[in-house]
Amino acid sequence: MAMNTQGRPTSAGEASTKSHKTFTGNYGLQIEEPLSFEIGRPETTGVDLPAPKKMTSRLGKLARAGEIGIPGLSEPETMRHFVRLSQKNYGIDTGLFSLGSCTMKHNPRLNEKMARLPGFGDVHPMQPQSTVQGALELIDTLAHYLKELTGMKAVAMSPKAGAHGELCGMMAIKAALEAKGEGHRRTVLVPDSAHGTNPATAALIGFEVKAVPAQADGTVHVADVKALLGPDVAAIMLTNPNTCGIFEKQIVEIAKAIHAAGAYFYCDGANYNAIVGKARPGDLGVDAMHINLHKTFSTPHGGGGPGSGPVVLSERLAAFVPYPFVHVGNGFELVENEGRKTKAEKPFGRLTAFHGQMGMYVRALAYMLSHGADGMKQASEDAVLNANYIRAGLKDLMSLPFGDQPCMHEALFDDAWLKDTGVTTLDFAKAMIDEGYHPMTMYFPLVVHGAMLIEPTESESKASLDLFIATLRDLARAAKRGEVERFRGAPYHAPRRRLDETRAARNPVLRWTKPQPLAEAAE
Numbered sequence: 001m002a003m004n005t006q007g008r009p010t011s012a013g014e015a016s017t018k019s020h021k022t023f024t025g026n027y028g029l030q031i032e033e034p035l036s037f038e039i040g041r042p043e044t045t046g047v048d049l050p051a052p053k054k055m056t057s058r059l060g061k062l063a064r065a066g067e068i069g070i071p072g073l074s075e076p077e078t079m080r081h082f083v084r085l086s087q088k089n090y091g092i093d094t095g096l097f098s099l100g101s102c103t104m105k106h107n108p109r110l111n112e113k114m115a116r117l118p119g120f121g122d123v124h125p126m127q128p129q130s131t132v133q134g135a136l137e138l139i140d141t142l143a144h145y146l147k148e149l150t151g152m153k154a155v156a157m158s159p160k161a162g163a164h165g166e167l168c169g170m171m172a173i174k175a176a177l178e179a180k181g182e183g184h185r186r187t188v189l190v191p192d193s194a195h196g197t198n199p200a201t202a203a204l205i206g207f208e209v210k211a212v213p214a215q216a217d218g219t220v221h222v223a224d225v226k227a228l229l230g231p232d233v234a235a236i237m238l239t240n241p242n243t244c245g246i247f248e249k250q251i252v253e254i255a256k257a258i259h260a261a262g263a264y265f266y267c268d269g270a271n272y273n274a275i276v277g278k279a280r281p282g283d284l285g286v287d288a289m290h291i292n293l294h295k296t297f298s299t300p301h302g303g304g305g306p307g308s309g310p311v312v313l314s315e316r317l318a319a320f321v322p323y324p325f326v327h328v329g330n331g332f333e334l335v336e337n338e339g340r341k342t343k344a345e346k347p348f349g350r351l352t353a354f355h356g357q358m359g360m361y362v363r364a365l366a367y368m369l370s371h372g373a374d375g376m377k378q379a380s381e382d383a384v385l386n387a388n389y390i391r392a393g394l395k396d397l398m399s400l401p402f403g404d405q406p407c408m409h410e411a412l413f414d415d416a417w418l419k420d421t422g423v424t425t426l427d428f429a430k431a432m433i434d435e436g437y438h439p440m441t442m443y444f445p446l447v448v449h450g451a452m453l454i455e456p457t458e459s460e461s462k463a464s465l466d467l468f469i470a471t472l473r474d475l476a477r478a479a480k481r482g483e484v485e486r487f488r489g490a491p492y493h494a495p496r497r498r499l500d501e502t503r504a505a506r507n508p509v510l511r512w513t514k515p516q517p518l519a520e521a522a523e
């Protein structure tokens with residue numbers, strides 16, 4: 001199979017067909033579901049309306065001449081359509097979601113109940129502020145806890161996801177440099193192992209990205225950072241724990257070196273789940289860090305779903321918090337523009353149209369308050385323990401790229417152990433689907449060949465981890481025995497088989513065309 005330099009296959013493997021075809025195309029209780037356009041009929045509706053009274057059209061020549069053609073379904077058909085679609089989704093409520101770097105943890109139902117309270121769920125962003133004082137107080141309370149947990153001076157609440165938070169933090173750094181008359185600093189240092197959003201963010205706002213190499217232990221060493229520092233360096237963007245699941249041991253020395261060179265320290269906080277209650281980024285010398293509320297503080301996410309990425313800022317950047325922000329004076333006020341600016345505030349601009357993701361805020365605060373300080377610390381410890389349990393349970397069969405050292409919240413394997421088996425990381429991941437597991441993160445971080453990054457989170461019980469480990473051990477042994485067929489055509493049991501993901505990304509088909517009726521197609 002053709003591979004690129006990261007060991008990622010560049011073409012799809014040949015897919016074999018299901019051995020036993022059914023009449024309906026369904027398999028057991030797994031039911032196929034076409035698009036509503038394919039099964040709907042324009043004359044059908046789920047509601048029973050009286051025939052319209054006779055009336056004269058006021059549309060004149062603008063009246064539609066033909067049928068609009070929107071497909072209709074009866075109420076039970078509509079119900080089945082959406083329930084069947086929902087069953088095609090694998091989520092954290094279905095089973096262990098081993099995706100690394102994403103913290104797919106359980107979302108407590110209490111959070112959902114709180115988010116649906118009418119005072120939060122039904123508020124409108126254009127409501128007069130006097131009628132949403134409780135919602136504004138909630139944003140302010142959550143902001144307080146985020147600052148408290150991270151040991152930081154300020155927080156910008158409105159960013160809508162981690163990547164948006166990176167943009168916010170880097171724009172604050174840019175504004176701070178310009179305010180000091182140092183807008184000429186154009187270089188941002190980013191380690192090789194960083195998430196793609198880091199260099200993308202820096203480049204988007206005009207910085208030049210310089211890569212910092214990682215050492216053999218998977219971490220960035222201060223000497224390598226110092227070698228790149230100079231009067232042109234604006235900032236470093238470092239992830240901690242890093243994307244290899246390892247704590248950056250020299251982070252304090254790196255922060256000191258960065259500051260001594262007049263630059264700023266941006267920390268990608270996507271992996272904050274591993275250290276909440278254990279270490280405060282502010283104490284480590286961080287100037288700006290986004291917190292993916294949808295990773296660390298539960299709240300559902302995935303499939304491009306909602307996120308929230310507040311950015312905590314150090315004393316050095318606090319003044320540059322963008323609009324809008326909540327000001328506490330005589331009540332709670334959402335400050336949206338220059339109108340009410342104090343001398344100390346130098347917002348770099350306005351980041352979002354409204355206040356941010358209210359539903360995410362409510363869920364995150366509910367998570368914090370129900371866990372308490374001790375519970376959040378315990379969650380971090382359990383997340384790290386679970387990842388190490390998986391590492392220890394698989395390390396004799398699968399290879400560890402950075403030696404046998406303890407990991408943080410995720411365990412990273414490479415594909416050295418698959419050498420000469422004829423099975424690739426992709427094949428292995430697809431075979432996990434047949435066993436009922438969402439695959440781990442594959443081929444990321446890029447610094448590791450054929451990477452498999454597993455993050456079990458604190459949500460999983462020992463029994464659940466034991467079954468997962470036993471399943472991966474069974475697969476690993478099969479691969480080593482040369483049972484290539486179990487892998488190459490996998491998944492055999494999923495509603496959709498092996499897809500050509502590369503072609504789908506390169507040549508996306510974005511237009512739906514009505515399929516020809518079978519009789520016509522046959523002619």
Ligand SMILES: *Cc1c(COP(=O)(O)O)cnc(C)c1O
Binds near residue numbers: 271
């Ligand atoms: C998830 C993640 C991001 C981006 O966060 P989004 O909320 O998906 O925008 C950035 N860096 C790392 C390391 C991540 O895991």
